[in-house]
Amino acid sequence: MCRQSATVCLIKSPTRQHRLIGPLALRLRTLADPRHRRGKRHSFVSVLLVACSAVLTGARSFAAIGQWAASAPQDTLARLGARATTVLNVRIAPSAATIRRVLNAACPGGLADLLGSDPAGADTLAVDGKSARGSRHGEIPAAHLLAAITGAGLTVTQLRVPGKTNEITCFDALLAPYDLTGVTVSADALHCQRDHARFLVEEKKAHYAFTVKRNQKNLHRQLATLPWEKASAKFYDRTDAHGRLETRVVQALTITDLGVDFPHAVQVAKIVRHRTQRKTGKRSRETVYVITDLASREASPERIAKIVRSQWIIENRLHFVRDTAFAEDASTVRTGHGPDNMATLRSFAINTLRASGHANIAAGLREMSYDGFRRPLDLLGLA
Numbered sequence: 001m002c003r004q005s006a007t008v009c010l011i012k013s014p015t016r017q018h019r020l021i022g023p024l025a026l027r028l029r030t031l032a033d034p035r036h037r038r039g040k041r042h043s044f045v046s047v048l049l050v051a052c053s054a055v056l057t058g059a060r061s062f063a064a065i066g067q068w069a070a071s072a073p074q075d076t077l078a079r080l081g082a083r084a085t086t087v088l089n090v091r092i093a094p095s096a097a098t099i100r101r102v103l104n105a106a107c108p109g110g111l112a113d114l115l116g117s118d119p120a121g122a123d124t125l126a127v128d129g130k131s132a133r134g135s136r137h138g139e140i141p142a143a144h145l146l147a148a149i150t151g152a153g154l155t156v157t158q159l160r161v162p163g164k165t166n167e168i169t170c171f172d173a174l175l176a177p178y179d180l181t182g183v184t185v186s187a188d189a190l191h192c193q194r195d196h197a198r199f200l201v202e203e204k205k206a207h208y209a210f211t212v213k214r215n216q217k218n219l220h221r222q223l224a225t226l227p228w229e230k231a232s233a234k235f236y237d238r239t240d241a242h243g244r245l246e247t248r249v250v251q252a253l254t255i256t257d258l259g260v261d262f263p264h265a266v267q268v269a270k271i272v273r274h275r276t277q278r279k280t281g282k283r284s285r286e287t288v289y290v291i292t293d294l295a296s297r298e299a300s301p302e303r304i305a306k307i308v309r310s311q312w313i314i315e316n317r318l319h320f321v322r323d324t325a326f327a328e329d330a331s332t333v334r335t336g337h338g339p340d341n342m343a344t345l346r347s348f349a350i351n352t353l354r355a356s357g358h359a360n361i362a363a364g365l366r367e368m369s370y371d372g373f374r375r376p377l378d379l380l381g382l383a
Contacts, residue, residue, distance in 0.1 A: 027114045034105040042094040046081040047102045055345040056376035058365040060326050066096025076373040079382045104336030115348040117154035120179040124151040124310040127187045129167045130319045133329040135339040143339035146170050151310045153317040155347040160340045172199050180206035186311040189213035197263040209307045212289040223289045235301035247274045250301040264293040269304045322346045325362045
């Protein structure tokens, strides 16, 4: 069983050597073709390359990918490795039905790993989940995808959370294949779990910074009663965005001798957020705590504030972008591994555009579409 699939797949997850093998086409060749050997007319890799290229131009569905392929000229199909007839050597594009079958059956874990970024050496890594709302069908719940993204905004991988469980059970499996030595992993309050802390520190040699809210009642109560008046290290920050003015005060306190019961915990930060809505003038205040194994010499209040902000990257630079640029929540891809693999292709397109210098993903997609049969292939390094 693939570590990233709720159903049985044909291969194990790719190793780090597979992920770093080089050109995209070579990496994809390490992924097993899920189709029966009889009746195959198009190569597995060429269909995946067609999908990668079409999504880079803004294609949002199997039908759109198929339409892009059907309109592609002969030189583009040749670069993609499309099937050629034996008599006239005419390249034939895969149909939308073929593309749908392949993407519904391809191993989602392997594809996500092969198309993701390597987190080794990253400063921070944020973990969070998102539901693809349009994938809900009858009594079948929407696909819920747990993803990891670096502080630079590059998606590492994703995992589909099985329907009868939640993100907590998938946390270790998501990060297990990666070298996270020295990386600080941040997560929201749901993942403030003792087993997660042990896994990161003891097995992955990484650091953690978990938000603590009232879902962890005892821990939250214990942190709230710490002697915060003795916290001499403070950091003040102010932002004016999204229609609100927000002021944050961050205090940090070393807790090694204060009896806090959490594995490897060394320091706790108290973050008080004061918000004022520009339009209405409404004011609000929120207090959250962050627990970490980073000592004060490794993480000042200012650095802790930066780590907490890095957790927002996964929402602002991945989930929000997939919703706005690709209309992911409106997508009705529902069957098989389709929702997982389409989300992976969207994340790969975002990674590719961001790595090539496009800060605005929507503008990058438009630029690709202006010469939609050459620019995407050039960007993917397809000769």
